[in-house]
Amino acid sequence: xxxxxxxxxAVLVPYRGPQSDPEIEDIFVYMRPETNGVLGESTILxxxxxxxxxxxxxxxxxxxxxxxxxxxxxxxxxxxxxPKLHFAVLGKRACTPxxxxxxxxxxxVSFDDAPVIGSFExxxxxxxxxxxxxxxxxxxxxMLIVSGQSIKxxxxxxxxxxxxxxxxHKNSKNTDIAVMVxxxxxxxxxxxxxxxRMRQGLIAExxxxxxxxSGRAFHYSKSPFEQILDGMGYLYASGGEPVPxxxxxxxxxxxxxxxxxNQIIGALRNPVALFAAEDGTLIEESLINxxxxxxxxxxxxxxxxxxxQYLTDR
Numbered sequence: 001x002x003x004x005x006x007x008x009x010a011v012l013v014p015y016r017g018p019q020s021d022p023e024i025e026d027i028f029v030y031m032r033p034e035t036n037g038v039l040g041e042s043t044i045l046x047x048x049x050x051x052x053x054x055x056x057x058x059x060x061x062x063x064x065x066x067x068x069x070x071x072x073x074x075x076x077x078x079x080x081x082x083p084k085l086h087f088a089v090l091g092k093r094a095c096t097p098x099x100x101x102x103x104x105x106x107x108x109v110s111f112d113d114a115p116v117i118g119s120f121e122x123x124x125x126x127x128x129x130x131x132x133x134x135x136x137x138x139x140x141x142x143m144l145i146v147s148g149q150s151i152k153x154x155x156x157x158x159x160x161x162x163x164x165x166x167x168x169h170k171n172s173k174n175t176d177i178a179v180m181v182x183x184x185x186x187x188x189x190x191x192x193x194x195x196x197r198m199r200q201g202l203i204a205e206x207x208x209x210x211x212x213x214s215g216r217a218f219h220y221s222k223s224p225f226e227q228i229l230d231g232m233g234y235l236y237a238s239g240g241e242p243v244p245x246x247x248x249x250x251x252x253x254x255x256x257x258x259x260x261x262n263q264i265i266g267a268l269r270n271p272v273a274l275f276a277a278e279d280g281t282l283i284e285e286s287l288i289n290x291x292x293x294x295x296x297x298x299x300x301x302x303x304x305x306x307x308x309q310y311l312t313d314r
Contacts, residue, residue: 005221006241007067007069007070008070008236008239009064009065009066009070009236009240010064010065010067011062011063011236011237011238011240012062012063012064012065013060013061013062013063014237015062015181015235015236015237015239015243015247016061016062016183016263018249018252019183020249020252020253020256022253022295022296022297023185023295024183024184024185024249025183025184025187025188025224025227025249025250025295025296026180026181026183026184026221026227026231026235026249026250027181027182027184027191027220027221027227028059028180028181028219028220028221028227028231028235029044029046029180029181029182029218029219029220029221030066030177030178030179030180030218030219030220030230030232030234031177031178031180031217032170032179032192032216032217032218032219033068033170033171033172033175038209039205040178040198040202040205040217040218041102041178041180042209043201043202043207044180044198044201044202044218045060045180045207046201047194047197047198047201048060048138048182048194050114050133051194053185053186053190057185057186058182058183058185058186058191059118059182059183059184059186060181060182060183061097061130061181061182061183062179062180062181062235063178063180063181064178064179064234064236064311065176065177065178065179066176066177066178066179066234066236067173067174067176068171068172068173068174068176068177069173070169071175071177072172076233076234077167077168077171077233078168078211079232080229080230081167081168082269082312083148083269083271083272083286083312084148084149084161084164085161085164086312087118087149087160087161087285088118088119088120088160088161088164089120089164090118091117091121091160092116092117092160093119094118094160094162094312095111095116095130095160096147096272096284096310097284098145098146098147098284099146099151100112100151100264100304102144102146102147103116103144103151103158106125106141106142106144106151107158107217107304108155109232114158115156116151116157116158116160117157117158117159117160118159118160118161119133119159119160119161119162119163119164119165119271120164120165121243122154122159122162123165125157126154126155126157126159127152130164130165130166130168130169131169132155133159133162133165133166133203134162134163134165134166136152136154136162138152138153138154139221140265142154146291147177147272147284147285147286148271148272148285148286148288148289149161149286150162150163161313168277176299177234179234179235180222181235183249184262187295188222188293188294189293191220192293195214196214198214198217198218199213199214199217202217202218209295221223222288222292222293223288223289223291223293223294223299224250224253224286224291224293224294224295224296224299225250225268225271225288225291226288227248227249227250228245228248228250228251228264228268229268229288231243231245231248231251232245232268233246235248238279243246245261245265246261247266250296250299251264253296253300254300254303257300259300259303261311266309267287267303267306267309268287269312270309270310271286271287271288271309271312272284272285272286272287272289272309272310272312273285273286273290273306273307273308273309273310274306274307274308274309275290275302275305275306275307276307277305282304287302287303287306290302291303
């Protein structure tokens with residue numbers, strides 16, 4: 001659809017509205033620009049349609065095509081990755097005490113003395129293009145995932161969130177994105193198996209290198225809080241207007257249990273936080289990662305154990 005000169009999202013299967021049953025989750029799946037197209041989209045849908053649970057425990061409740069121009073003009077990708085961009089831009093200055101400690105444990109060097117740089121600075125220092133930085137292979141011992149951030153050792157430098165420049169660079173006005181929402185009763189373990197089947201299907205169609213992770217081809221919501229984040233960027237009504245936050249299933253679940261809109265938005269904008277563990281110790285982690293594959297009930301329980309946040313939204 002076009003209003004004036006702006007192309008708006010084309011909604012092919014309208015969103016059904018929120019599901020409040022805590023045993024049911026809405027999982028967003030959207031294609032990366034390099035694999036988006038009718039073949040990639042149909043491959044994903046074919047995997048779902050062939051599983052025995054389709055239409056019984058797994059339903060397609062939303063399908064839309066989001067124009068690349070619309071994504072760029074509304075800064076959807078930048079907003080989605082804003083907390084990680086904070087680290088990618090500031091580099092060493094953004095690192096928390098936990099990141100500094102885990103860094104020294106992983107790499108065996110002093111954090112204070114190490115050349116830790118953000119990925120945008122790394123493009124200049126290492127003289128690499130975004131895709132080259134993304135594709136640089138390193139041994140697992142040269143990688144660290146901590147507090148929702150990634151650190152990759154390349155040519156003696158430690159690069160924070162090496163993937164961000166490529167993720168931003170791939171999006172253009174010509175790269176539309178197919179977005180699907182699957183409403184599932186089977187839980188994340190079963191859906192994770194479907195994700196692998198999707199990856200194999202894309203490999204068979206020649207759309208994905210067999211050595212590559214599924215994340216190179218498509219994204220899927222890996223936690224209830226990421227479901228909200230995905231909904232805020234990619235969930236639209238038939239007229240092209242965004243679906244209100246309160247109509248995203250997990251957000252509705254939280255609101256019905258006393259969590260306010262500002263609390264939800266604040267948690268997503270500043271997800272790196274301290275959580276009180278059962279033994280009384282504090283755990284530093286990204287809320288998105290900390291609630292990985294959790295049920296709504298478990299994700300809410302962990303949310304209530306958040307005692308402090310690091311401000312990345314400034």
